[in-house]
Amino acid sequence: MPGPATTHEAAPVTDKIGIVAGGGTVPGQLVATLRDRSHPYFIIGLEGQVQPETLDGTPHLVVRLGAVGTALDALRREGVRRLVFAGSVRRPSLAELRPDWTATRLIAKMGPKMFLAGDDALLSAVVKVLEGEGFTVERADRLLDGLLAGAGYLGRHRADAAAEADIARGVAILRALGPLDVGQGVVVQQGLCLGIEAIEGTDALLARVGPLRRDGGGGVLVKLRKPGQNERIDLPTIGVATVEAAAKAGLAGIAVDAGGAWIVDRAAVIETANRLGLFVKGISGDAV
Known part of the structure; x- marks a missing residue:
């Protein structure tokens, strides 16, 4: 198995928010909110899932789901440590995922049974791994007013x-x-x-x-x-x-x-x- 690609030097950690953007309109609404607040952000758009209009005029990188190393390198170069997941994501098969070296290493940490588990077990494992990589995962509704349903x-x-x-x-x-x-x-x-x-x-x-x-x-x-x-x-x-x-x-x-x-x-x-x-x-x- 080939080793990891050479990474670029990370930028100093900032308050910039990294948006992992799937489908639907929530990522775009989150971008608009952060723009209105003049809060810095960077988008990791998921290939084949993020809406193109979400990325218009934004700092972003589009990656396939299995290109975890590319995404993490980009976030570190941008000084991002705060992550928000927004939008729908179609769960791929392992064959579709085509994991890079970093993704393969993280999958090994999660264990193969994670791909046989339900969505919540898999997502919880993803959060745990990201936290182990030094990132903080936050809820989108903490940033986007009016998103959370009330009684x-x-x-x-x-x-x-x-x-x-x-x-x-x-x-x-x-x-x-x-x-x-x-x-x-x-x-x-x-x-x-x-x-x-x-x-x-x-x-x-x-x-x-x-x-x-x-x-x-x-x-x-x-x-x-x-x-x-x-x-x-x-x-x-x-x-x-x-x-x-x-x-x-x-x-x-x-x-x-x-x-x-x-x-x-x-x-x-x-x-x-x-x-x-x-x-x-x-x-x-x-x-x-």
Whole structure:
């Protein structure tokens, strides 16, 4: 196996924030916030996943997921020690990853079983390894105001008694599955589980359950944290596309984990839910 590539001398450590940017709009919103605050940042854009517009006019480097050494060298040259993970990331197979020497070394630290584990076990291992490399991993919602869901309703629509019962059923299902590190979302209608979110993601789940919807009352999408979830990298997330997909599937509304889920572009989510007739509610997974 070849040795590591020669690294460049690291810059002095600064308060600059490194953004590891996946898909979706959260990375762009984070960039806009940091610009408004005149806070220095540097983006590591994940190849094939980050939106090109996120990188326009920004200091950045695009890397494939397996090019860990290249990414860490760039962050050190920029004097970055604070990292924020933002945006969706499609989990690759080991063959797709094509790990470089540094990635191979880190995979060895995590152990091969990490690739057979659920997303949260893998992400927790990633955080542990990065901390061992001298980086601090922070939550995106600590920097981006309004991202974290609160308790109660957004918008003007409300859940009826049937929807509340479906929310409680969804919470029970996710509580049971959570310890297995499987899924953050479930769709329930009339007490029946129409679908559980797995590796396909929320939008694909909603597309899948649309034809399964039964005659009668609407149904709900419930998204909750898993027990022990590493909240610095991955929290349940909804946005405008989620509301639109839920409406297309014929659902009555969406319930998300208050204090444990992200709402991307809150104002647009409220406007879309109002227009399409869906409720959006922040709930406590422990209180339902």
